[in-house]
Amino acid sequence: MFKQITYTVERPVAVVTLNRPDRMNALTKVLETELREAFVLAERDDDVRAVVLTGAGRAFCAGMDMEELEVLPPGDIREQAWMRAYDMNRRADYQTRYSYFPAVRKPIVAALNGATAGLGLVMALYSDFRIASEKAVFATAFAKRGLIAEHGIAWILPRVVGHANAFDLLMTSRKIDAQEALRMGLVSRVSAPESLHGEAMTLARSLCEDVSPRSVRVMKQQLWEAPYQTLGEAVALANREMFDSIQSEDFREGVAHFIEKRKPAFNGK
8 A cells, every 4th residue: 555654543643654764765756655555544533642753773763755855846845735624623733734734633642753853853852752762862963954944943943942952953953862852851761672562552552442432632722722722712712622622431340440459441531
């Protein structure tokens, strides 16, 4: 079905793997299109409650494939085909070429197994969780290519690592290792390479089974909406969502499993 990614389901988790290891999983238009299609599959599958995104071989994604970048027409960035709605009833800000990850209602765990640079870093930043291999290396890379802060990274990077660190990473294009990324808050944890997939799957399964998938779905939307809201708007949204949540099946199960001292059996409704 796919040529440049693999898509497997280890229920209740979908695993999406960028699969161009000979090119360090560098992005092509084919890969971009297939990645978007994979997220649509995961979104529409009711048995999938979380997604793990990773790369094959020694890289997560080293950025745009240089062979494509060399012949990339300037008008490509304005190509309207990439700006189509993701069909997830989310704000327009999360409907663009790379910023659509927040529009996926299920949590996305990025397992960063190696080089994460340029557009690879952009994709990691739009994911909900980031776990890095000890061998992972990070760089924005844009300034070294004569480019600028692309695809909203100037908006998202300061929110993740702070203003000063964002200036540093963007303007110098220097490489940082996994431990520095952890200190900056770019990733939430660092894992031994052989343990990375297992840790990512454990986290994803926990989000599916130990807590309410409905709660996770709603809180993901709240967190990604918050940068555009006043405090009053955030409180108003929380009040509306709380009204709905206390009438949900997951709320009843949340109370029942606590009282009965057993493992929860949430159905996400």
